[in-house]
Amino acid sequence: MRRSTRAVVPVAALGILLAGCTGESTAGSGNTGPGGKGTLTLGMSADIQGWDPSNQPGYQGWAGEAVWDTLVQCDEFGKPQPDIADKWSISKDSRSFTAHIRSDQTFSDGSPVDSAAVAATFKYVASHGGAQGDYKGIKVETPDAQNVTITWPDPQPLIVLRVCAPKITTKALLDSGKVNDTPVGSGPYTLDKAGATRGSVYTFTRNDKNWNAANYPYKKLVLKVIESETAAVSALKTGQIDGTLISAQNYNEVKASGQKIVSLKGVTTRLLLTDYQGKKVPALGSVDVRRAINMVFDKQAMVKNLYQGHGEPSSQIFRPGSSAYIDGMADPYPYDVEAAKALMKKAGHQDGFTIELPTMAGQNFERLMPYVKQQLGLLNIKVKQVALSGANAIGDLLSGKYPVVLWQLGNLGESLADINTVVLSTGYWNLSHEKDATVDRLWKRILTGDESQRKTAQQEINKYIVDQAWFAPMVNPEGFYAHNPKVTVDHVSDFEALTPKLRDFK
Amino acid sequence: MAISLLKRLVRSLAVLLVVTFATFCLMFGNGPGIARAVLGMNARDADVQRKVVTLGLDQPLLVQYGKWLGSLFHGDLGASFFTGQSVTDALSTRVPVTLALVLITLALTVVLSVLFGVTAAVKGGWVDRVLQFLSVLGTAVPAFIIAIALVFTLAVAWRALPATGYVSPDISLSGWVKSLTLPVLALLVGSVAGAAAQFRTAVLDTLGRDFVRTLRARGISERHIIFRHVLRNSAGPGLTVLSLTTFGLLGGAVFIEQVFALPGMGQLANQAAQTNDVPMVMGTVLVTTVIVLIVNFLGDLTATLLNPKARTR
Numbered sequence: 001m002r003r004s005t006r007a008v009v010p011v012a013a014l015g016i017l018l019a020g021c022t023g024e025s026t027a028g029s030g031n032t033g034p035g036g037k038g039t040l041t042l043g044m045s046a047d048i049q050g051w052d053p054s055n056q057p058g059y060q061g062w063a064g065e066a067v068w069d070t071l072v073q074c075d076e077f078g079k080p081q082p083d084i085a086d087k088w089s090i091s092k093d094s095r096s097f098t099a100h101i102r103s104d105q106t107f108s109d110g111s112p113v114d115s116a117a118v119a120a121t122f123k124y125v126a127s128h129g130g131a132q133g134d135y136k137g138i139k140v141e142t143p144d145a146q147n148v149t150i151t152w153p154d155p156q157p158l159i160v161l162r163v164c165a166p167k168i169t170t171k172a173l174l175d176s177g178k179v180n181d182t183p184v185g186s187g188p189y190t191l192d193k194a195g196a197t198r199g200s201v202y203t204f205t206r207n208d209k210n211w212n213a214a215n216y217p218y219k220k221l222v223l224k225v226i227e228s229e230t231a232a233v234s235a236l237k238t239g240q241i242d243g244t245l246i247s248a249q250n251y252n253e254v255k256a257s258g259q260k261i262v263s264l265k266g267v268t269t270r271l272l273l274t275d276y277q278g279k280k281v282p283a284l285g286s287v288d289v290r291r292a293i294n295m296v297f298d299k300q301a302m303v304k305n306l307y308q309g310h311g312e313p314s315s316q317i318f319r320p321g322s323s324a325y326i327d328g329m330a331d332p333y334p335y336d337v338e339a340a341k342a343l344m345k346k347a348g349h350q351d352g353f354t355i356e357l358p359t360m361a362g363q364n365f366e367r368l369m370p371y372v373k374q375q376l377g378l379l380n381i382k383v384k385q386v387a388l389s390g391a392n393a394i395g396d397l398l399s400g401k402y403p404v405v406l407w408q409l410g411n412l413g414e415s416l417a418d419i420n421t422v423v424l425s426t427g428y429w430n431l432s433h434e435k436d437a438t439v440d441r442l443w444k445r446i447l448t449g450d451e452s453q454r455k456t457a458q459q460e461i462n463k464y465i466v467d468q469a470w471f472a473p474m475v476n477p478e479g480f481y482a483h484n485p486k487v488t489v490d491h492v493s494d495f496e497a498l499t500p501k502l503r504d505f506k
Numbered sequence: 507m508a509i510s511l512l513k514r515l516v517r518s519l520a521v522l523l524v525v526t527f528a529t530f531c532l533m534f535g536n537g538p539g540i541a542r543a544v545l546g547m548n549a550r551d552a553d554v555q556r557k558v559v560t561l562g563l564d565q566p567l568l569v570q571y572g573k574w575l576g577s578l579f580h581g582d583l584g585a586s587f588f589t590g591q592s593v594t595d596a597l598s599t600r601v602p603v604t605l606a607l608v609l610i611t612l613a614l615t616v617v618l619s620v621l622f623g624v625t626a627a628v629k630g631g632w633v634d635r636v637l638q639f640l641s642v643l644g645t646a647v648p649a650f651i652i653a654i655a656l657v658f659t660l661a662v663a664w665r666a667l668p669a670t671g672y673v674s675p676d677i678s679l680s681g682w683v684k685s686l687t688l689p690v691l692a693l694l695v696g697s698v699a700g701a702a703a704q705f706r707t708a709v710l711d712t713l714g715r716d717f718v719r720t721l722r723a724r725g726i727s728e729r730h731i732i733f734r735h736v737l738r739n740s741a742g743p744g745l746t747v748l749s750l751t752t753f754g755l756l757g758g759a760v761f762i763e764q765v766f767a768l769p770g771m772g773q774l775a776n777q778a779a780q781t782n783d784v785p786m787v788m789g790t791v792l793v794t795t796v797i798v799l800i801v802n803f804l805g806d807l808t809a810t811l812l813n814p815k816a817r818t819r
Contacts, residue, residue, distance in 0.1 A: 047777065050589035055544075130546030132553055180590030197599060199777075200589055200672060200769030226670055226767040227777075234657050234669035235767070391539030393781035394547060421548070428548055 038219035040487065040505055043232040043244035047199050047225045051183040053121065053167035054129030058496055065502040066204045066221055067108070068167035068185035070159070071099055071118060071148075073503075077322060078414025078495045080160045084113050084168060084186065084211075090159055090465055094261035094274050094447070096151040097163045102211055103146060105186050109472070111170050113186045115142035120171035122150055155447045157416050157454070161495075188216040188502070200225055215503055236482060242485035245499060248310050254482045262489050267408045268314050269302075269368065271472035272422070274432040275403030281355055284403065288347035290469035294333035295340035296375040306367050311477035316462060317411060317418065319497070320476075323458050324415035324458035332466060337497055344379050351415030352380025358388045358402045364477075365406070371405055400431045408477065413495035416446065423465060438464050518799040522792075529791045530571045533784050536610050537563030540782045550708050557726055561587055563784075568576045574788060583792070584785035586778075593789035596774060601793060603672055604684075604770035607762070611690050615697040615751055620737070620744075622698065623705025627713060628732060637702065644699025649758045653692035653765040663801060670767035689766045693758050697751050704747040708740035715739070749805040752800060 048063045049055050056064035072080040072088060080088065085099035105113035119140040126135035137153040138206070156162055174182045184190055188210045195203025204221040206213060224241055226232040232244040246254055246261070255261060273293065278285020299313030315331035318324040344350050357372070359365040367431045373383040397405065409429065412418050419480050422429040423439060445457040465471065481500055483489055486506040492499075541557035542549055549557075558564050577584060583593035626637040646715065661669035667688050672679030712718065713736060721731050760772030767773075771790055778786035 048589070050586070050591060052590060057546075130544075130549040130553070133548075133550040180585075197674075197769060198589075198596060199600065199774060200767075224671065224767070225769070227773065228764045228767065230654065231657075231670045231765055231767045234662055235671070237662055238665060238669045240668060240670055391536030391543060393539070395539050395542050398547065 007241055038217075039222060040218035040220070040243075041088050041222040041224060042505075043224050043226045043235055043241040045227055045229065045245060046201065047230065050180045050222075052128070052171050053183075053185075054125045054131070054179075056167055058494070059498050062221070062502045063191075063202055063204075063223055064167055065187065066189035067183040067187045067191055068169065069105075069113070069210070070166065070185050071097075071101075072167060073489075074161060074164035074414075074495050076413045076493045076497065078158075078161055078164075078412070078417065078493050080164065082212075083164075085425075086120075091151075092196065094155040094157060094159050095153075096149055097159055098147070098149040099163075101146045101148065105211060106209065107170050107184050107186045108190045108207070109170060109172075109184050111172065112145070112292045113168065114145040115148040116145070117168055117170050118142075118148045118150075120174050121166050121168045123319060124164045124174045134158075134165075157446050158420060161414060161417060171245050183352060186210065188213055189221050195222075212503075217506055221502070236484070239484070241484075242487045243481060243489070243500075243505070246480045246482045248308055248478070248480070250482075251308075251310065251480060258485065258487050259482045260487075260489070262481040262483070262500065263310075264481060264492060264494075265312075265319070265410075265498050266410055266479060266494070267477060268317050268411045268473050269364075269408045269475045269477060270314075270317060270370070271404075271406045271474075272407060272409075272429070272431060273403075273470055273472060274405075274430055274434070276436075276468060277434045278469055279432065279434070280400075280403040281353060282465070283347070283349045283353045286347040286349065287468055288343040289349050290472075291333055292340040292343035292347070292379055293376065293381070294469050294472045295336050295343070297472065297474050298335040298373075298375075299474055299495075300335075301332075302371065306371060307475060307477045311475045311479075314473045314476045316335045316466060317409075317422065317471050317473050318415045318462055319413060319418075320413035322411070322413055322415035322418075323455045324419065324462045326459055326462055329466075333469070333472075340379060348382065352382065354382040354384060355404045356384045356386050356402055357404060357406055358386045358397055359406075360373070360388045360393055360397065363406075363408055366405060379420070398428055398431065400433065403432055410496055410498070411476070413497065416454070419443070419446075419458065419461055423461060423470070510810070511803075511807065514803060518803060519798060520812070522795055525795045526575075526788065526792060527571060529788060530574065530784075531567065533782060533787060534567045534570070536782055537561070540587060540784070543781060552784045560578070569621070574785075578792070583789045586786050587783050588781055593785050596786065597771070597789055597793055600769060600771045600774045603768055604756070604759050604763070604772060605797075606686060607689055607693065607759055607768065607770060608752065610686060611693045611697060611755050612752055614690065614694055615701050616748065618694070619701035619705050619747075622702040624709050624732065624737070625676075626702070626706045627709035628728075635708075639701045644695045644718045647695070649692050649696050650761045650765055651760055652695050656688045656692055657765070672766075672768045685766075685768075689762050689768060692762055693755055696758070697755060700754075701744075701747050701751050705740065705744055708743040709736055711743075712736045712739045718813070726784070738812065742809055745805050745809055745812075749801055752801045756794060756797065811818075 042062055044060050046060065046349040049057060053068060069084045071083060071085050073083045075081050084101050084105060086102040087100040089098050101113060101118065103237045107113060119142050122135060122140050123159060126132055126138055139151045141149045150163065154247060167185065169184050173179060182193065188207055190207050192203040192205050206216060206219045212407060226235055226244070229247060232241065233246060233250050233254060233418060235241045236244050236254065251261065271293065271423060273284055273290050275281050275284045276290065284290045303309060303311045303313055314326055315333065316329065340384035341350070358370065376383055386402065409422065421427040424430060424443060425433050425435040439461060442457045446454045449457060479498060481489065489500050489504050490506065491504055493501050493504055537558040538554055540563060541554045541561060545557055560572060561702060573740060574584070585592050586596070620636050626634040657669050660666045667684055671685055673685045675682040718736065721735060759768060760769060760776055763770040763772040764776065771793065774786065775790040
């Protein structure tokens with residue numbers, strides 16, 4: 001008897017395990033797609049960063065977009081669109097944003113969406129999270145429950161981006177200090193806590209009371225954390241998810257499996273030559289040297305060979321269609337190695353020099369770096385790769401220690417944000433933080449000018465930095481979002497163009 | 507025997523302290539980097555500095571470790587720097603996933619490796635050669651390659667099993683079995699291959715000993731000799747192999763959880779290590795170390811019970 005029992009246990013265990021093999025197909029069992037059960041299931045390559053409204057990423061930020069509204073939404077060019085505010089105005093000096101909050105909206109805890117919640121949220125983000133510097137010194141006036149004015153001490157050319165970022169929640173939640181427990185929002189979906197497992201899956205139910213619920217066709221939203229791209233592609237192909245980000249390496253496989261792929265053009269591969277006064281690398285103080293560097297990269301060949309045709313050559317750092325982008329501008333630095341060598345000779349640097357290029361995981365360096373090293377070598381510029389890793393990698397990268405950086409940096413729909421980040425001396429991607437009189441003059445014009453003057457000033461900045469070769473833009477590579485053919489993604493309204501927004505899934 | 511076990515317990519606690527302190531030392535000194543990672547690239551230096559202080563990362567090493575240890579004694583492992591989630595909460599959902607994966611694989615490894623090991627040793631000839639070849643093959647192919655092959659065949663091509671994800675047994679028992687089948691199979695191949703080879707050697711060694719010849723001379727059946735005497739005498743090396751297999755499975759789970767998007771401890775440890783989420787790293791290291799120590803302790807205990815000579819050591 002004992003012997004037979006011993007024999008049965010492992011056999012039974014094996015049997016139970018293998019029994020799974022004979023079960024029904026999983027394709028469509030949990031999610032038959034939007035046409036069937038009204039469920040949209042998206043894969044996320046990283047877990048959410050908790051529920052603190054001051055700490056929500058834009059990249060794959062579907063959980064935040066689901067549960068929270070914002071004062072206004074930003075479209076793909078950073079222009080304001082209605083959200084909880086149905087009307088708004090911006091003061092002439094770009095310091096104040098006045099909004100009227102639509103009535104009859106409630107948070108998931110039942111409290112009303114009003115000016116007090118907006119005020120509490122803006123005060124909260126002024127003292128919490130990574131963007132608190134953007135809200136330093138703000139004053140929020142709430143003359144009544146439906147009207148609010150937010151005023152900055154200084155003019156804010158990026159005032160629209162400032163007001164569309166904070167996720168509006170209740171004062172009670174913020175005062176409680178338990179912001180990470182359960183999100184309280186008035187967004188198009190509410191979190192179903194029973195259907196959520198941190199690090200794995202988050203389930204949301206549509207909030208039919210949301211003013212914009214009609215634009216979110218799916219009754220249920222499921223976000224699954226799938227870190228491995230290989231796993232995400234398998235999940236997409238087997239119907240476990242309806243959409244995921246993919247890389248160029250998986251493009252053909254996913255396409256061949258009948259999925260649809262949306263192209264995302266949100267980055268420009270570039271060398272940042274921010275030491276344009278030559279303080280760290282004296283040769284970079286010469287504009288001829290910087291122009292020569294621009295001329296040794298065969299951008300067409302890069303698109304074809306390094307990006308498998310998924311990209312476009314680029315000579316400007318700004319996104320086509322944005323205010324700063326100059327349509328029809330010919331590449332001032334076409335591929336011409338001999339001309340580049342002549343410029344180096346003219347600058348007295350024909351013998352070249354050495355630069356350190358930092359590398360970090362996730363920047364496609366394994367493909368780019370050999371080519372970049374080879375081409376700079378044609379000008380006798382030696383490249384020493386410095387691998388940055390660990391907690392201090394980002395700090396080291398932004399410290400200015402490395403005046404030349406090869407990076408796939410975002411080109412944003414609102415080009416003012418790019419200027420603010422990579423061109424102004426205060427920008428964190430202007431690694432050398434060197435002031436420039438021309439840029440400062442044009443930025444002042446942006447601060448005080450009207451819409452037309454701002455656009456002109458942005459294009460003048462673009463012309464100036466192209467002429468001065470502050471960067472060596474190479475390629476605008478495509479990113480890819482793959483989705484089930486039953487889901488429609490006709491338009492990507494993310495002003496970073498890195499992922500479709502939740503509102504883009506139809 | 508009680509004193510011997512007590513000594514092992516004290517040694518285990520010392521190991522726990524050494525491992526956790528060493529981990530803390532490795533994570534120490536990254537305050538500004540961690541604070542910037544928490545706040546984002548656009549955070550201003552002053553805000554980063556304030557965050558360093560808020561997170562307590564400006565404190566000396568021993569103070570930080572002492573605080574962590576003090577909280578540990580109160581059952582508080584802190585909260586993630588990045589998500590605010592309590593480490594205890596995170597571990598309470600992650601550990602069962604990894605343990606299920608490891609323990610099911612281990613149980614099947616015991617059954618199959620004993621079966622194959624004994625068969626190869628007893629039958630010999632072509633059966634032995636085939637099993638040895640399969641053993642070498644199974645050991646040589648990494649688990650993640652097997653995992654990918656299984657996904658492509660059983661999940662993508664045949665749609666027999668889910669490609670990714672985990673279903674809790676509370677929600678669906680059959681769903682739980684399905685969600686673990688491919689990950690377990692991926693881990694099982696290597697662990698059975700390795701353990702079966704060791705069992706074969708141990709059984710062969712025992713079969714060649716004098717007492718087996720004596721038992722055969724007394725006319726006792728071969729089955730009785732194998733199951734009553736040979737297996738028991740081969741158990742010592744077998745237990746060592748299973749201990750090592752358990753540690754290997756814990757390590758393998760890190761990769762397998764990635765391939766199958768299982769929300770286990772390996773995935774958590776991987777994420778935490780990449781982001782330098784100190785409380786989460788410490789929590790996963792603590793739990794992993796405890797598991798390893800428990801396995802070692804149980805291995806020693808079982809060996810002691812099986813082998814009287816070990817009781818006096």
